Amino acid sequence: MVDDGETPIVLDLGTGALANLRRHVDYDRIAAVVISHMHADHFIDLVPLRYALRYGPRRRKQKLPVHLPPGGLTMLRTLVSAFAHEGGEFLDDVFDLHEYDPSRALAIDGATLRFAHTAHYIPAFAVRWERHGASVTYSADTAPDERVVALARETDVFVCEATLRHGEVEPGIRGHSSAADAGRMARDAGVGRLLLTHYGEESTARDLDEDARTNFAGDVLVADDHRTFDLG
Numbered sequence: 608m609v610d611d612g613e614t615p616i617v618l619d620l621g622t623g624a625l626a627n628l629r630r631h632v633d634y635d636r637i638a639a640v641v642i643s644h645m646h647a648d649h650f651i652d653l654v655p656l657r658y659a660l661r662y663g664p665r666r667r668k669q670k671l672p673v674h675l676p677p678g679g680l681t682m683l684r685t686l687v688s689a690f691a692h693e694g695g696e697f698l699d700d701v702f703d704l705h706e707y708d709p710s711r712a713l714a715i716d717g718a719t720l721r722f723a724h725t726a727h728y729i730p731a732f733a734v735r736w737e738r739h740g741a742s743v744t745y746s747a748d749t750a751p752d753e754r755v756v757a758l759a760r761e762t763d764v765f766v767c768e769a770t771l772r773h774g775e776v777e778p779g780i781r782g783h784s785s786a787a788d789a790g791r792m793a794r795d796a797g798v799g800r801l802l803l804t805h806y807g808e809e810s811t812a813r814d815l816d817e818d819a820r821t822n823f824a825g826d827v828l829v830a831d832d833h834r835t836f837d838l839g
């Protein structure tokens with residue numbers, strides 16, 4: 608979540624994210640949810656969020672805007688059709704669903720979001736959030752990619768995935784990065800700080816930090832549940 612104090616924007620909502628998120632912002636205060644790609648570990652908690660918005664004690668005056676990648680609407684509706692006995696309203700009763708056009712900027716209140724294709728197994732989009740001269744770029748899932756580097760150019764904070772363990776080689780077509788890859792992209796993009804995320808239990812914060820620093824001389828941070836970072 609990127610929170611400017613007025614319009615908290617949630618970038619992806621994977622497994623367990625809703626429960627964690629509620630410690631920082633409750634579901635009635637979220638300004639929008641933006642989904643990078645339709646892998647379950649990036650969007651599945653839209654389902655419990657729908658139940659919270661429908662039946663929870665906190666009510667919103669307006670539906671919650673949810674911005675999905677192209678094709679995401681059909682996939683989400685197909686998924687929930689298995690248990691959405693309430694019919695077609697199951698999502699639309701609480702969400703204002705959109706598919707974003709990744710070639711255009713998306714304005715959400717005072718913030719501007721831009722997208723770039725990533726190198727992944729399905730269509731996936733990195734997201735750059737900007738407001739009042741501050742910027743955060745989130746890599747989504749990606750192998751090292753020039754388009755992500757271009758999107759992240761001189762961003763304040765580059766939130767980059769670090770799925771691959773030290774020395775791990777992906778078989779076949781690549782779709783993920785290591786912390787060392789993330790460090791290289793951070794260096795090439797000239798970012799202020801690198802925040803590593805989307806890593807497995809086997810990777811320790813120290814390993815991730817060390818691997819990223821082999822390529823990047825700036826600040827390296829390792830994300831974890833409930834860690835927050837001040838953009839100021």
Ligand SMILES: [Zn+2]
Nearest residue numbers: 644646727748
């Ligand atoms: Zn993915």
Ligand SMILES: [Zn+2]
Nearest residue numbers: 646648649748
């Ligand atoms: Zn993922």
